[in-house]
Amino acid sequence: MLTKQDIIDKALELGFDDIGFTNAEVFNEHKPFLQKTPNNYTWAAASGLQLEEGCNPVTILPQAKSIVVLLQNYYKYDFPKSMEPFFGRCYMDDDRVTRDGLTIKIKQFIAFLRDDGIKTKTPFHLPQKAAAARAGIGTFGKNCLLYANNTARKSSWINPVTIVIDKEYEPGKPTVAIGCPDWCRNACIAACPTRALKGNCTIDSQRCISYLTYYASDITPYELREPMGLSVYGCDRCQDVCPRNKAWMSQVLPINERVVTKAPYFDLVKLLHMDEKYFLHYIWAHMFYTPATDMWRWKMNVARAMGNSSDDRFVPELIAAFNNNNDPRVQGMIAWALGTIGGVRAKDALHGFRAGASDAVLHEIERALDSLHHY
Ligand code: SF4
Ligand code: SF4
Incomplete structure (x- = not known):
């Protein structure tokens, strides 16, 4: 044995x-x-x-x-x-x-x-x-x-x-405990953008960005859109700020060539415009919690990240995506993203989107236009 x-x-x-x-x-x-x-x-x-x-x-x-x-x-x-x-x-x-x-x-x-x-x-x-x-x-x-x-x-x-x-081996000495130093004043809890961490190793997972990016059943609640920042799939914020992780993160590490190879497929513009064939061929096998039938969630997440990027390079892409999508969760987030990035082009597009919009999308359009009244 x-x-x-x-x-x-x-x-x-x-x-x-x-x-x-x-x-x-x-x-x-x-x-x-x-x-x-x-x-x-x-x-x-x-x-x-x-x-x-x-x-x-x-x-x-x-x-x-x-x-x-x-x-x-x-x-x-x-x-x-x-x-x-x-x-x-x-x-x-x-x-x-x-x-x-x-x-x-x-x-x-x-x-x-x-x-x-x-x-x-x-x-x-x-x-x-x-x-x-x-x-x-x-x-x-x-x-x-x-x-x-x-x-x-x-x-x-x-x-x-x-x-x-099915064989018995001598067990290790348990270390079942919270190992955080006293001097860390709950940096992770303070830094969690959506207030998902509740202290003492408890989490409201339905407020966690990771959960929201791959399991949300509806458009991201308005008050969480800005806190979710650039996250499209997953979130590392509570690990990035943790002093227990600094020693590892202080190293210069070689690049992960496997990920470099797939990186071009994860370009935000490509993700916003992808069809099911593209999703299944290039994306799903690597990040698989969302099935092809819920691709709207990927597009909504990308639109939200684009809005939070404040990068007006994305404005024409968002306008094109609004016209090519009929899911109200995607269209609604695109309206929000255009309102967040701002500019005359975004405002004109939002006016144009009014005709034929569903009630839910129209609500997002009007709210986005309100935020653009100064243009
Ligand atoms: S992964 Fe992000 S959202 Fe979730 S608990 Fe950590 S910091 Fe908060
Ligand atoms: S930031 Fe790290 S060390 Fe500080 S409380 Fe959170 S997990 Fe513990």
């Missing part, structure tokens, strides 16, 4: 950044957390993930004895400046659909265990951050993220991967 050291050595040989072990006991402390804020997890239920069930490893693998937790640092390479302001870092090289990066390593690791007769399951709904803390390889931040204990300069730029196995 493989020793614990054999398994650790294999994980490091494959390029994982850290590995820990915990037992297969129920994550009892996590259940009340899920029950207290059920609205935060409606997205998970809609995706078929039963998070409460995932708190009990035996429901995942009946013979469960241990959980192996692997950590992968997803920010070893820098990201192109043409993408970084608009997309969360953890999504820019996400291979969960393309399965050509981290997935290959996970498969190799699982094959190594199975070759020794160990049964494995790799669940998505087990509380992965809680498992990492119980395995002693991470602590929590008040921004609800996991921070590494031994790798990535103790930062939060890590993905935990959990594998439930």
Whole structure:
């Protein structure tokens, strides 16, 4: 039978950044957390993930004895400046659909265990951050993220991967705690643009920009449009301001060539005008939470980011997109974006949009025109 050291050595040989072990006991402390804020997890239920069930490893693998937790640092390479302001870092090289990066390593690791007769399951709904803390390889931040204990300069730029196995290994010493220094006066909470962070590792996820960019069911509420800034998909603000992340972020890192290759496809103008074929060919496999049937959300997000950019280069693009879209959420956000960028061209276009506009879009047009009365 493989020793614990054999398994650790294999994980490091494959390029994982850290590995820990915990037992297969129920994550009892996590259940009340899920029950207290059920609205935060409606997205998970809609995706078929039963998070409460995932708190009990035996429901995942009946013979469960241990959980192996692997950590992968997803920010070893820098990201192109043409993408970084608009997309969360953890999504820019996400291979969960393309399965050509981290997935290959996970498969190799699982094959190594199975070759020794160990049964494995790799669940998505087990509380992965809680498992990492119980395995002693991470602590929590008040921004609800996991921070590494031994790798990535103790930062939060890590993905935990959990594998439930049917063999018992000595568990690590738990570090289930908030690891934030007292002298940090809740920088993440103060910096969160939409006031989603509520303190002590709690979040109103439906106010979080990440959630809003890929799961929102309607046009972004008016009061959140400006705070959402340039975000098109995801948000890193509470990590960028965190002093626990500064040591990692102070490095000059080599560029991520995989992301450089795809960056031209994520140009805002191309995203605003993309059709379904383009979306499915170039975008969806990399950032897949929004299906093609909800492409309106991408376009709305891009229009909002363009408005917040104050870049009048986008005005003709927004005008063309208004005329080529009939979704009121996209048209409404385009009207808002034109009102935010401003200028005579934007004002004239908004006047022209009035004819034939639906009530909801007309409301956005009139509000945008009100903000342009000085032109
Ligand atoms: S990801 Fe952005 S919006 Fe969400 S909690 Fe962090 S700072 Fe706030
Ligand atoms: S910003 Fe401060 S409070 Fe927030 S996670 Fe970082 S150290 Fe903790």
